[in-house]
Amino acid sequence: MFSDLATLTDAVTLSVDGQPVKARAGETVAACLLRAGVPYNRLTPVSGARRLPYCMIGHCFECLVEIDGIGNRQACLTLVREGMKVRRQAGAPPALEPSVP
Amino acid sequence: MSMTAPLPDADVIIIGCGPSGMAAAVTLAEAGRSVIVLDMQPAPGGQIFRSLEANLCDTSPAGQSLLAALGPAYRAGTDLIRRFRACAEIDYRPQTTVWEVRPDGTVGWLQGMNAGYVRGRQVLLAHGAMERPVPFPGWTLPGVMTAGAVQTLLKAGHLKPSGRIVLAGTGPLLLLLANQLHQLGVKPALVGRTDRLSDSVRASRHLRPDGLLPLVKGLGWLGRLKLAGVKSVTGLENLAAHGAQNVESVSFTAGGKRQTLPCDLLIVHDGIVPAIDIPNAAGLRLQWDGPNASWRPATTPDGLGASTLPPELSAGPCVLRVTGDARSIGGADAAIAHGKVAAQAILAELDHGAGPSGDALRAVDKALSVRPFLDAAFPPGLSQNLPDDDTIVCRCEELTAGDLRAKIRSGFRNMDALRGESRCGMGPCQGRSCMVTAARLLQDETSAAGCPPTFRGRPPIRPVPLGAVATLSGLDPRATIRLTLEDKPENASEDTVNAPAE
Structure with missing residues (x-):
């Protein structure tokens, strides 16, 4: 859906769901994920539908991902950083892991 | 516990660092006032001049062709950003979101994992606009994005759309983006406009001499798209996006005929409207702009808002002003002009000036003179009819x-x-x-008329991590007590019903 204007120079590497992904230094996590071509940023908590960024300026909250262990971060407002750990969100997380008797 | 009011952190707090916020900040700082500027973005510029500083430094061929495609209106922000950066007195706080604003000048902020309150003797809301929400069948599918989103990806991500691209909607931004894409070698499959020739004809009576330049520019865009062989329709209606997991096709009606096109990326735009999240949550009075089908804060010409909160809930007079596109859509020139007016009004309020000058006020009128034409030529289209039950x-x-x-x-x-x-x-x-x-x-x-009602905005209007709440700085003890009382139920004898377990 999106391609680079020029080959990446000055790249940083972050981890997306455990896989290394290159990003332009200074860009947002949302831009990085769109370049990588992920089919969705998150699955909705209500129906599990796929969502990608819609507005890219912090209004729509469709780009929410987990960043460095904290959920529901706006990928379009967060800049990439070397070593950053990004996880796409799969619907509503369980409040507590089921306890094993 | 001391109940005295905390001292203000700055003379003026400005929310937003786009054209209006920067213009106001520079005017205030040059008059010797202390200014804090809070902005969500990593660099000054707002949406229109997003990443301009970084892109100007990019001397690669790709960087140069991007600058050329974005055009002179983008580079026009260079001087203002340079002046803003040169003001050492401005306390500029990028990547900072605002989650509460109170009429007395208290502002709740979040930066990373730190949150707190700052207080200004005056507060200027320069938080800008948003694209009009356009519910249509399929608008939540991956592969549907707004024109502003695609422009943001160009400016700040150096990403261009690829595949089968359809642009649909109305307004200058849609045509501008289509041209920028064409200049970057991306040919859209279709530019589908909801506006009609009859809108332009009706709009022509609003043309003023000052508005001719934008008109010439717009006709130039249309001409270039035609020359490039980009398909275009007008009077587009009943847009829908289709696909199982993402957009695979779009359909619409034009000229009485239903058409379907294969599509990978549907770019929609239905004009821009003032962002009212902050004014609404701050309790400012809003008014309904009928022709633009949008709310805007009710303000005086120099931007002063009016609090709707009862006096017992607001300490002292309202010190909130609104400027730029957050006040009334007018684009960068109008925003810069009004930012100066608002700053001059604030200086007068702080006993430091005579109020907005005639020149400054006339500059706003001049920059806004093209709006009646644009409003009439590009009426809301995608959002005009209320959505069907399934949307x-x-x-x-x-x-x-x-x-x-x-x-x-x-x-x-x-x-x-x-x-x-x-x-x-x-x-x-x-x-x-x-x-x-x-x-x-x-x-x-409900067959009601007048200004449509809003949800009551309550803080936090943007998410604040619990860890940041735990270390909140700058709390006002008086306000804390007042707010705690405010949130108690009105009727102390309210029945408590313990529903039996099922």
Whole structure:
């Protein structure tokens, strides 16, 4: 859906769901994920539908991902950083892991 | 515990660092006033001049062709950003979101994992605009994005769209983006406009000499697209996006004929409207702009807002002003002009000037003179008719127009009751995408007229991590007590019902 204007120079590497992904230094996590071509940023908590960024300026909250262990971060407002750990969100997380008797 | 009011952190707090915020900050700082500027972005510029500093430094061929495609209107922000950066007195705080604003000048902020309150003797809201929400069938599918989003990806991500691209909607930004894409070698499959020739003809009576330049520019865009062989239709209606997991095709009606096109990326745009999240949550009076089908804060010509909160809930007079596109859509030139006016009014309020000069006020009028023409030539299109029952209105909670209509018919006949019952507006976006449609549905179902009602905005209007709340700085003890009392139920003898377990 999106391609680079020029080959990446000055790249940083972050981890997306455990896989290394290159990003332009200074860009947002949302831009990085769109370049990588992920089919969705998150699955909705209500129906599990796929969502990608819609507005890219912090209004729509469709780009929410987990960043460095904290959920529901706006990928379009967060800049990439070397070593950053990004996880796409799969619907509503369980409040507590089921306890094993 | 001391109950005295905390000292202000700055003379003026400005929210937003786009054209109007920067112009106001520079004017105030040059007059010797202390200014804090809070902005969500990593660099000054707002949406229009986003990443301009970085892109000017990029001397690569790709960087140069991007600058050329973005055009002179983008580079026009260079001087203002340079002046803003040169003011060492400005306390500029990038990547900072605002989650509360009170009429007395208290502002709640979040930067990373730190949050707190700052207080200004005066506060200027320069937070800008948003694209008009446009609920249509399939608008939540991956592969549907706004024109502003695609432009942001160009400016700040150096990403261009690829594949089969359809642009649909109305307004200058849609045509500008189509031209920018064409210059970067991306040929859209279709530019589908909801506006019609009759709109332009009707609009022509609003043309003023100052508005001719934008008109010539717009005709140039249309001409270039035609020359490039980009297909275009006008009078587009009933847009829908189709696909199982993402957009695979779009359909629409034009010239009385239903058409379907294969599509990988559907770019929509229905004009821009003032962002009212902060004014609404701050309790400022809003007014309805009929022709633009949008709210805007009710302000004096120099931007002073009016608090609707009862006096016992607001300490002292309202010190909030609104400027730029957050006050009234006018584009960068009008925003810069009004930012100066608002700053001069603030200086007068701080005993330091005579108020807005005649020149400054005339500059605003001049920059706004083309708006009546643009408003008439590009009326809201995609959002003109209320959505069908099956169309999602609230993207966060996945509620359709039918869900909301049913709730309204069953008695939830005001916005807050509708929100509480349905969860419409309670998701992460806090009603930014759904509120205007929900309000129009409510008015339609209840045959009401006048200014559509809003959800009552409550802090935090943007998410604040719990860890940041735990270390909140700058709390005002008086306000804490007042707010705690405010949130108690009105009726102390309210019945508590313990529902039996089922």
